Amino acid sequence: MTNGKKSLIDEKSSSMSDRYMFSRLPQLSQIRGFEAAARLGSFKAAGEELNISPTAISHQISNLEDKLGVLLFERKTRSVSLTQEGHRLAQAAHQALKQLTTAVEEMSDTQSVLRVSTTASFAAMWLIPSLSRFQNKHPEIKTEIITSEEVIDINRDRRVDLAIRYGCHDENNKNKTVLINESFSAYATEDYLDRLKDLKDAVFIETKWKNKNLPSVALSHYLQKINKDISAPRICSFDQEHHVIQAALAGQGIAFVSSVLADMALQKGWLKPLDESFSLPGLTYSLLVSPFSEGLRKVAVFKEWIAEELSKYPSKHIENRMRST
Template identity: 35%
Template sequence: MQVSLQALKAFESAARHGSFKAAAHELSLTPTAISHHVQNLESRLNVSLFHRKVRKIELTEAGKKLALAATSGFRTIAMAIDEIKFSGNNILISTTTALASMRLIPAIEEYMRLHPGVLIDVSTGESFDNYPNTLPIRFGSTESVKTSDILKHEKFDAFGTPSYLDFSSKADRFKIISTRWKNRKLPPAPVHAWLEMNGIEQSKVEYVTYDQELIGIQEALLGKALVFCSTTLTAPLITAGIFHSFNSKPVDTEFCFYCPDKEKYDTRTHEAFLLWLEKLL
């Protein structure tokens, strides 16, 4: 059975306030209009919803049952609208420490300037838990990620300061730092494939790994080693002239940055942010 939503809203307000006049004030209608809506609803349901007395109304048993359901239903709708409105104007991002530090956080101010009214919060860590209302940006293997979820395929290369690059070109041995992933399901960083592709003898390299990409980048910034890592992470340092590549060719990898179940993040704000992020990376 179809009933008028406006009539149901008028009834719910009158039932909650115990007054047609108060309901009229809440809904910006006249008491006569509220009464008319309620009468139409009663006619449609073929039941009395109120006992009408002098200067007051009381719910019938049927009215009490409908009022309870209507109030609960409208409250649920209001909560859903608030939640959608919040998620539509707020982006809660969960991602790796390295991506947040090297790429996202430095660029977020510019994004918010271009999108006034949008608030962005970034939480870091390598946990793969996808919390509700959070946009997860992960680092993983293309072998286990849906193609439609991939934001960026990764290449790896060696980078360092000009002074260390000069040293490594003359030294018998030089140091390369890379990452030992906390996620043991990921393949190792393809340093050996990179060495072979660039014709570098493994005997010339002291190879060290840490479980955080930022450690290797920091050591390279201090001029202590080269860092073998994602070209995505080091792009701003290359642009700024702080890092140079090892005069080598980057190696393709099976790594990627991705958003799990990307299609479910379908608010306009999320879609605009993901499009911006793909261009950024």
Template identity: 30%
Template sequence: MDPRKPRSFPPLNALRAFEAAARTLNFRLAAEEIGVTQGAVAQQVRHLEDVLSIQLFERLPRGLALTADGLAYFSAVQRALNIILDATAALNRRSSTLTISTTPSFASKWLIPRLSEFSQSYPDTEVRIIADEKLCTFKGDGIDIAIRLCKPPFGKGLTGDLLFPLDIFAVASPSLLDGPKPLNNSADLGKHVLLHDAHDLWPEFLKALKLSGKVDPAKGPRFNQSSLAIDAAVAGQGIALTSEPLVERDVTAGRLRRIFDFSFPLSLGFYVVYPNESPDSDAKQAILAWLFAQREKDTQNHGTKSLRI
């Protein structure tokens, strides 16, 4: 067969009418199933028989019977139509699936604890989370939106909406604060272990507190993820620098306390980034609306207490 030569397909509406009639062996029932008149089904079947030059049905006084050719053709046509139905169902499932890429710390500390609320509101939308630091291209990587710690400008064809600005502050476990090394003033930081993450913000933070040269900004263990430094702080192992979205639940639950009435603003923020080249799906619109509704809820609920020093 010459692959360049167009293939001649039988009329698809006639195939659908034939499959329904062959399955029910009744033009009336087939017509009810596909939403046309009984006469239209009979006409479509006759047209298919004319195109194929083959009789597919025996017209009997009390109904229909498939000929041998009709029975063989019905089996093949039914398989083909089922493949189309399955492919369509799979496509619809993919259209209601949304993949979010974000950092491991933001995923574990903010996004995942709230996802059950989204699932309750949008039970037909499946959310997939990819937690890594890899930059998204949105071209063949399967990512619909990304939540990243970054700042404008963004790449060509991308939209970035600010989810949270980033103000850095210090937190510690109440067990540490109530221990044998009290924090009576900011200089007492030198008595405690400083917990570092990959952002290495302690030098800037200490400089803003006018503690450069008084407290060693390099001492203390280092973690490649902010969530690990936060977990170490919850365990009473030292003092961590973090931001509201990552510790809001720990502070509310009393596992952590802010230890200064001071925060250090960064030019970075958590942005929701997505391509603007194609129309948004219902799933994408839903998750975007939900993310910013969660932000507003968090903003209203904030009011954490700090240990003033």
């Protein structure tokens, strides 16, 4: 037998083997339904993600179990949990769907959609005003911004590609990429500062976080450090930083707020710093990538862009700007 004939026979044999192996695979819709239910731990949540009813998810998984001849879930009165066989299939299904998603994203001619989750204030005061620069560099990527004060579980929710989080920097979390460590200072309109005869008469505007786990950055500490002895300052508070900035822009007082969020108003000349020489260290903006979106080009280019944009901001720390009281 010649090498050419042997090669042809080997190819036919391999093709027949693949055809037999693939013919045993369940329907893709069943795999998607099972993977979502396994990841979310709920038929209802899986149905919401895939835009079908929980009953349809239940039927898909029952048909899948019948085809495989094993139980994938243990059904309880108010919950479901994976069996040992279910865990094994869930890992394989997740990896297979992830690879398939990556391949489709990379070869598709249609505009890729990047979904970014972040806080309302960061979206309103920095991300959306800056986003045109990303769109100009990557017109093939459509960006959708999802704002919420509730933390989205990026390891389970496939609707989000990446999340920009705000809080304390955790050195032990290796999955987070630090974008910027902000600083806090006081800002007001030039007109408000000109009309203000005595700082004791000023109205200070600050944020009271909805998230009680966030540590406060104290206005009183800031006033002490700039040698302004105001025993009982008049304070107005909002639960969103962009509301604080809007109030200052309306001439209602002096905003004590993040330098990152106030940057556009400063660049436009709409706000002026109360004291240019001092600021307090604030919290950290970090980036998390969904495990379902790792390796996608749209995620990689956005990470590169936002890191470059935020690297332009100087770091300000109390240690090297502190005045004696």
